[in-house]
Amino acid sequence: MAEPARIAVLRFENVTVSFDGDVALRDISFAAYEGESRIILGAAGSGKTVLLKTAMGLTKPESGKVFVFGQDISAMPEKRLFDIRGKIGMLFQESALFDSLNIAENVAYPLLNQPSIRCPKAEVLPRVKRTLEFVELGGTLEKFPSELSGGMRRRAAIARAVVTEPPLQMYDSPTAGLDPITAHTIIALLIKERDVSQATTLLVTHRFQDGNLMANFRYNSEQGVLEPARNGAKQKSSTTFMVMKEGRLIFENDQDSIEASKDPYIGKFVKQRV
Amino acid sequence: MVASECGERTYLLDLLKEPVLAAQEFFLLAGKALKNIFRRPHYGDDIALQMDAIGVGSLPIVVMIGFFSGAVMALQMSRALSQYGQVGKTGTLVSLTLVRELGPVLTSIMVAGRNSTGMASELGSMKVTEQIDAMRALGTDPIQKLVTPRLIATCVMLPLLTIIADFVGMVGGFIIAKFVLSIESRQYWTSVWRALEWNDVTQGLFKPLVFAVVVSLMGCFYGLRTTGGTQGVGRSTTQAMVMATVLIFVLDLLITQVFVSQGGA
Incomplete structure (x- = not known):
């Protein structure tokens, strides 16, 4: 019996995006499948953020097609x-929390406003509390974004992105801009969220070590700790590395291949690893 | 020679592209904002919040401007009228100039200075910090949530503020008429009341309604197309104020021409 064809959660087909004649994405094609993690590396201005915004439908492609859950958007x-x-959770580069709302209202926002979610009002606060506990921000419900540190704002924004338990998380x-300890905490949270929800994850970063952690660690829900996924524990999800350069996708493969790459541009990212 | 002419033509076309594109974007935004008035969801809380900010917040400055413009008009008009021995008609001129012109225009400019700039800077800050994108990502139409409530609130509050400015201006004129020009109270208020016709009242209320659309949409339009960080927010704020003020005067001329041609004295 033939195995059913896998439907990509996210698929780019020859996508080109430009702004006032400046090409931001040039002929990008790739597909991300259920439960897969994709680490998107690239220098500043290489098109990583535009790629995520195009996947979300916030930016329209000039040519090519973007399919999300099988639908051409x-x-x-x-x-x-x-x-x-409503099926995508996104963490923006600058967190993009609403200044005029407190943290609880920010996290509740998608539950109350996403037309496809329709969360009963009685369930909103318990879900918000549960999600804030998940990102270890249980005591900040009444605080405003301006009262939190950069790392806490980032965690609150993660809570807002995952409160609806979306199957695609970006x-x-x-x-970016966080100290190594906070950065490690954030990546640990993303691994935890990925493994708890089994979501497809796209992580844009310029730090190879973030991808390294995502690829090689998994969350042990029984013990509540991160543990190495290779060398023993079987990794349930696959991780693919993508490298962007000047709007082009110049590399797409697994960790062993990226580490073996002789390309000097790719090598700059891999050598950063701690 | 031919290449140089062609280059100049391309340069001129490029110069025209930006304002034409901006005008197109403005009319698209205006169309969507107006259409959203009749579409769900309606953000009642946001409308009430904006009414408070625009209406109650602008009240002190509108009262001040209205009072002093009425008083100044009374002084200036009495000087001109005294040449014809008609100082007693001061109330008539104060009433007409306030209701037809000064009330709507000055109030709108004050609200543009206070609220158009406020809208441009608030929405501009949201744009450069990706909050507008976040709003779209989280299932909310930013035009429905941010622009339409501001448009509705300004359209309700600006005519009301104009009525208050007109009345306070008449009171300012009355104080000058009574204590400086020694005109009887009854004579002043009778001339104020009798001077006004339906044509005056209609244009006095129609103008602020049109100006409200300009003031709110200019603020939102420049706010939503902000680029370039905090410097861009400052630029949008200035552009919103300048364009709103210029358009208020241009539209004032057009509306006045329409009402004058319809037989107003």
Whole structure:
């Protein structure tokens, strides 16, 4: 009996995006499948953020097609995109928490406003509390974003991105500008979220060590700790590394291949590892 | 020679592209914002919040401007009228100038200075910190959530503020008429009341309604197209104020022409 064809959670087909004539993404094609993790590396301005925004339908491609959960969103009207976006959680580069709302209201926002979620009002606060506990921010419900540190704001934004338990999660530079300890805490949270929800994860970063952690560690839900996924514990999800350069996707393969790459541009990222 | 002409033409076309594109984007935003008035969801809390910020927040400055412009008008008009021995008609001129012109225009400019800039800087800050994108990502139409409540609130509050400014201006004129020009109270208020016709009242209320659309949409439009960080927010704020003020005067001329041609004295 033939194995059923896998449907990609996210698929780019020859996608080109440009702004006022400046090409940000050039002929990008790839597919991410259920439960897969993709680490997107690249220098500043290489098109990583535009790629995530295009996957979310926030930026329209000039040519090519973007399929999310099998639906072509390239030319989809904004109103219809809201239903698709209900299945995607996104952490923005600058956290993008709403200044005028407190942390509880920020995290509750997708539950109350996503048309496809329709969370009963009585369930909103318990879910918000549970998610904030998950990111270890249980005591910040009444605080405003301006009262939190950079790392705490990033964690609150992660809580907002995952509160609806979306099957596709995208994180834009979650460790940028953070100290190594906080950065490690954030990546540990993302691994925990990925392994608890079994979601497809796209992680944009310029630090190879973030990808290294994502690829080689898994969350042990019984003991509540991270443990190495290789050398013993079987890794349930696969991790693919992608490297962007000047809007082009120049590399797409696993960790062993990226580490073996002789390309000097790719080598710069791999050599950073701690 | 031919290449140089072609280059100049391309340069001129490029110069025109930006304003034409901006105008197109503005009308698209205006269309969506107006259409959203009749579409769900309606953000009642946001409308009430904006009404408070625009209406109650602008009240002190509108009262001040209204009072002093009425008083100044009374002084200036009495000087001109005294040449014809018609100082007693001061109330008539104060009333007409306030209701037809000064009330709507000055109030709108004050609200533009206070709220158009506020909207541009608030929405601009949200744009550069990706909060607008986050809003879209979290299932909310930013035009429905941010622009339409500001448009509705300004359209409700600006005509009300204009009525208050007109009345306070008349009171300012009255104080000058009574204590400086020694005009009887009854004579002043009778001339104020009798001077006004439906045409005056209609244009006095129609103008702030049109200006409200301009003030709110200019603030939101420049806010939502902000680029370039905090410097960009400052630039959007200035552009919103300048464009709103210029458009208020341009539209004032057009609306006045329409009402004058319809037989107003």
